[in-house]
Amino acid sequence: MWPETAMAKCEGEDMKMITPPAGLAEAVSAQLAQPFKRVTHFTHNGTVYWIKRPERADARMRLQKGNAQRNFDAERKALKTLNAAGLPFPSILLDSPDYFVTPDGGVPLMQLLREAKLPEAERVTAFEAAGRALALMHQAGFAHGRPSIKDICWKDGQITLLDLEYYSPAHNSFRYQVRDLIIFLHSAFAAVEEQRPEMTAAMRAYRLHDTNSIWAGAQAWCHRYRWLDPLTRPIQALKTRHVRDFRALPLLFDALKDAAAQGG
Numbered sequence: 001m002w003p004e005t006a007m008a009k010c011e012g013e014d015m016k017m018i019t020p021p022a023g024l025a026e027a028v029s030a031q032l033a034q035p036f037k038r039v040t041h042f043t044h045n046g047t048v049y050w051i052k053r054p055e056r057a058d059a060r061m062r063l064q065k066g067n068a069q070r071n072f073d074a075e076r077k078a079l080k081t082l083n084a085a086g087l088p089f090p091s092i093l094l095d096s097p098d099y100f101v102t103p104d105g106g107v108p109l110m111q112l113l114r115e116a117k118l119p120e121a122e123r124v125t126a127f128e129a130a131g132r133a134l135a136l137m138h139q140a141g142f143a144h145g146r147p148s149i150k151d152i153c154w155k156d157g158q159i160t161l162l163d164l165e166y167y168s169p170a171h172n173s174f175r176y177q178v179r180d181l182i183i184f185l186h187s188a189f190a191a192v193e194e195q196r197p198e199m200t201a202a203m204r205a206y207r208l209h210d211t212n213s214i215w216a217g218a219q220a221w222c223h224r225y226r227w228l229d230p231l232t233r234p235i236q237a238l239k240t241r242h243v244r245d246f247r248a249l250p251l252l253f254d255a256l257k258d259a260a261a262q263g264g
């Protein structure tokens with residue numbers, strides 16, 4: 001079956017070597033000489049790039065997040081694996097045990113949704129592309145781990161998926177793909193606390209490319225946990241932005257109604 005073949009091939013090979021732009025290594029060295037930042041961006045010859053380094057964690061953070069270098073190495077390997085599979089993740093342009101450099105992916109979908117600086121038609125196109133990209137990732141046999149819309153970017157008509165800190169080859173399964181879809185939609189509803197055409201486009205595109213019944217799995221999950229909505233209504237009623245995640249629950253459940261309730 002193609003997904004298993006693709007994953008075995010990708011996990012056994014590094015992605016093809018990419019020649020970095022002239023002068024990029026020197027620009028990166030200058031950035032690394034600055035005070036430490038785990039993630040930072042800079043502009044070189046008019047193009048934005050990002051540098052990511054292992055977290056410098058204290059004892060408490062190590063207990064919470066585990067070994068920082070191991071986590072960093074795992075994310076770098078995941079980027080190479082998913083790039084080799086032809087999925088829309090940033091290419092690693094420069095790579096060492098202490099950092100890696102990727103091109104900028106553009107504007108996060110959360111920013112597009114909240115600020116509405118682009119025309120609605122382009123925002124709808126961007127969310128449609130994001131829904132399709134996530135479905136194709138699942139179709140290829142992978143699960144992202146935490147595909148929040150703050151970590152999905154839009155630039156020049158292309159989607160880029162980011163933040164593989166929660167990716168694990170052990171989680172490339174139906175269960176975690178269902179979880180991906182729920183996280184993706186929930187993050188969009190929590191961003192603006194209402195249904196919008198952008199979400200409709202994302203859901204339509206996902207369903208169109210869903211070949212493994214992930215949508216039905218997400219519907220079943222929502223049906224099973226529908227009781228979370230009435231349970232959290234007192235929290236939803238609070239007048240503070242810190243409860244966005246709770247206020248997004250009824251929107252999520254309505255969007256992913258159980259197939260039996262829809263007669264489907």
